[in-house]
Amino acid sequence: MAQGGDGQPTDSARRVGELDRHLLLRCRTGQVRQTAEAANRAGGGLVVTVERGDLTGCLDQVRHLRQAGHYRHPVLLDAARYAGDDRRSAAASFDERWIEGQRELGLPVLTDSGYLAPHDTAGCLGILERAARLGEDAIALLPMHPYWLADPHARGNLVRYVEVVGVPVAVVLERTVAPVDPVETLRGLLRLLGCAVPVIVLSADLSALGALSSGAAAAAVGTGAVWGDPDPGRPERPRPWGAGQPSVLIRQCLSYQPLPRVEAAMRRHPDNGMWHCTCSTCAGRSLAWLIGQPDPARAHLALRHSAEILLDLRTELVGPSVHLSQRSWQARCATAASRLREVGWARQPMLTHWQEAITPPAIPRLTIPAPRRPLSRRRPSSAVPPQAAR
Numbered sequence: 001m002a003q004g005g006d007g008q009p010t011d012s013a014r015r016v017g018e019l020d021r022h023l024l025l026r027c028r029t030g031q032v033r034q035t036a037e038a039a040n041r042a043g044g045g046l047v048v049t050v051e052r053g054d055l056t057g058c059l060d061q062v063r064h065l066r067q068a069g070h071y072r073h074p075v076l077l078d079a080a081r082y083a084g085d086d087r088r089s090a091a092a093s094f095d096e097r098w099i100e101g102q103r104e105l106g107l108p109v110l111t112d113s114g115y116l117a118p119h120d121t122a123g124c125l126g127i128l129e130r131a132a133r134l135g136e137d138a139i140a141l142l143p144m145h146p147y148w149l150a151d152p153h154a155r156g157n158l159v160r161y162v163e164v165v166g167v168p169v170a171v172v173l174e175r176t177v178a179p180v181d182p183v184e185t186l187r188g189l190l191r192l193l194g195c196a197v198p199v200i201v202l203s204a205d206l207s208a209l210g211a212l213s214s215g216a217a218a219a220a221v222g223t224g225a226v227w228g229d230p231d232p233g234r235p236e237r238p239r240p241w242g243a244g245q246p247s248v249l250i251r252q253c254l255s256y257q258p259l260p261r262v263e264a265a266m267r268r269h270p271d272n273g274m275w276h277c278t279c280s281t282c283a284g285r286s287l288a289w290l291i292g293q294p295d296p297a298r299a300h301l302a303l304r305h306s307a308e309i310l311l312d313l314r315t316e317l318v319g320p321s322v323h324l325s326q327r328s329w330q331a332r333c334a335t336a337a338s339r340l341r342e343v344g345w346a347r348q349p350m351l352t353h354w355q356e357a358i359t360p361p362a363i364p365r366l367t368i369p370a371p372r373r374p375l376s377r378r379r380p381s382s383a384v385p386p387q388a389a390r
């Protein structure tokens, strides 16, 4: 088991092939070209999600990207059979053409798993064992209900199954809704990330940065509200490229905001230091320049801006010590919550959940022995047993 003395995974535990704590931008088949341009730098990569069940179209698009586009950063392919109106269950067998298609492209083999419902122990073990039989390049995709992480008993079982089978896993979490506690879900995720097996987090919000800070082998993040990300619990509703108002990542707030909202906030708070961006796309300009761009170029530039900020944050957060990376992420979440309040934008629950889930390590308390009393002063009849005094 590759763990450090503090129970956190070591570098060797976090690696799956070339996925060395990379931040992967999520896109659908039809968005590969634009997203690959934005994720074309060290530490970046792609997760391409199959659109409308067209596995062959996805494989062809990525083949073209690798061969003609010469894209050499890590790529994972997500068949997304766990999402949509006709999603499969965890018991569904893998599609051999999908497995071989990824292998032929020289990619890690991400299984096309169905949805893992609460209490479906047989489904969980089935995915893990079938993935392990595929060989060393396989990653077991676990698209699961958050119960598996939020419930202490279920999370204990999950970690045990994953460690016993030993195949790297990639987690896609269904959106957490009541009564599942989102903070407990994150605590469960942290427990899974601390296990002996490499864990990739493929859910698509900014929690990807928290996951990387906490030892994930890789993590995927969406690139704004231009398109929907797949969710096991919701029907697949992809939107066309550039449709609607793009959102941009506001670095200090760790949140995406639609451009009209950014424009209004800039008018109300022109001097709060959040609007000038030093990414190579904005080149020191105020974000107002993006607002003035014509459609669909604006969506493309917004994507490039957001991807650059995400990859910069990834570089700043991922370091040799998981403990220090987590503290840095926790501090950034606190600062972001404060900056959101400053400009009157909605609270992002994710920021609070991460702060609560990363509990500081227990500081061993000094035990100062009580002074010995002279025997003559003891009163046996009134002595309090140590247990009762606690």
Ligand SMILES: [Zn+2]
Pocket (backbone or CB within 6 Å): 277, 278, 279, 280, 281, 282, 283, 305, 306
């Ligand atoms: Zn920028």
